[in-house]
Amino acid sequence: MALTTQQIAGLQVCTQLFPSSSKAYEDCPDSNLVGRHFGHVPFIALPINTLWQNGITLNVRFMGTDGSTFVREKVKQYANTWMRFANIRLRFVNEGPAQIRISFKQGSGSWSWVGTGNLRVPDNQATMNFGWFDNNTQDYEFSRTVIHEFGHALGCIHEHQSPAANIPWDVERVYQYYYKTQGWSREQVDVNIFRRYSASTTRYSEFDTLSIMLYAIPAELTTNGFSTD
Ligand SMILES: [Zn+2]
Incomplete structure (x- = not known):
C-alpha cells in the first residue's frame, strides 16, 4: 500500500532506548x-552487545490498568508474529517477573528499550509504551506499531x-x-x-x-x- 507524503508526515514515529551506560550509541x-x-x-x-540468548523465553506483562482488553489482545496477536521468525519465545503473564513490561500512556509516544537493555530498567517501570492505541485503532496501525516495537525488544535497531x-x-x-x-x-x-x-x-x-x-x-x-x- 503506497502512502502519500501527507500520510507519511502524519505517521507517528518511534524512538529506541538504550541504557545511558550502553555502548550502543557511542558505537x-x-x-x-x-x-x-x-x-x-x-x-x-x-x-551485538544487546542480543538475547538464543531460544530464550521472554515474559511479557501489561502494567497498570490502561489499555482495554481489545487493545491488549491486539498487542498479543501481533507481537506473536515474531515467534514465526525469531528463535525466541514470548510468554504473556499476568503477574510475576517479566523482561518486557508494557504501558499504554497516551501522548507519550510509542517506544521500546532495545534487546537486553530491557534488563536495566527498574522492575516497577515499563520497558515499552504504546501511546496512541484505542478501541478504534485499525489493524494496519496495530500491526505496524506492535511488530516494530517488539522488534526493538528483541534487539533490532x-x-x-x-x-x-x-x-x-x-x-x-x-x-x-x-x-x-x-x-x-x-x-x-x-x-x-x-x-x-x-x-x-x-x-x-x-x-x-x-x-x-x-x-x-x-x-x-x-x-x-x-x-x-
Ligand atoms: Zn523504533
Missing part, C-alpha cells in the same frame, strides 16, 4: 564512512541506521521535517536519523527497504527521490 558513528559488509542475519540489524544503509538524505530538509512533524531538535535528528551503527558492533544484512524497522521516508527528504512507505 554509532556520525560519519557516513561505514564499510559495506553483509553479515549472516537476514534483513535486519542488531547491536532502526533499519535506516544499519551499517548497510546509505540513504541520500537532503540533510537540511530532514532537520526541518522532523522539527515540524515530531518537534525534534537537530541533535535528536542526528541521533535518530543520521547516525549509523558501526559494522564491527552490529549483526546486519543488506539494507532492507521493506523492513518493519524502517521509518517511512518521503521522497522530498532525499536528494534522488528515494522513498519508503
Whole structure:
C-alpha cells in the first residue's frame, strides 16, 4: 500500500532506548564512512552487545490498568508474529517477573528499550509504551506499531541506521521535517536519523527497504527521490 507524503508526515514515529551506560550509541558513528559488509542475519540489524540468548523465553506483562482488553489482545496477536521468525519465545503473564513490561500512556509516544537493555530498567517501570492505541485503532496501525516495537525488544535497531544503509538524505530538509512533524531538535535528528551503527558492533544484512524497522521516508527528504512507505 503506497502512502502519500501527507500520510507519511502524519505517521507517528518511534524512538529506541538504550541504557545511558550502553555502548550502543557511542558505537554509532556520525560519519557516513561505514564499510559495506553483509553479515549472516537476514534483513535486519542488531547491536551485538544487546542480543538475547538464543531460544530464550521472554515474559511479557501489561502494567497498570490502561489499555482495554481489545487493545491488549491486539498487542498479543501481533507481537506473536515474531515467534514465526525469531528463535525466541514470548510468554504473556499476568503477574510475576517479566523482561518486557508494557504501558499504554497516551501522548507519550510509542517506544521500546532495545534487546537486553530491557534488563536495566527498574522492575516497577515499563520497558515499552504504546501511546496512541484505542478501541478504534485499525489493524494496519496495530500491526505496524506492535511488530516494530517488539522488534526493538528483541534487539533490532532502526533499519535506516544499519551499517548497510546509505540513504541520500537532503540533510537540511530532514532537520526541518522532523522539527515540524515530531518537534525534534537537530541533535535528536542526528541521533535518530543520521547516525549509523558501526559494522564491527552490529549483526546486519543488506539494507532492507521493506523492513518493519524502517521509518517511512518521503521522497522530498532525499536528494534522488528515494522513498519508503
Ligand atoms: Zn523504533
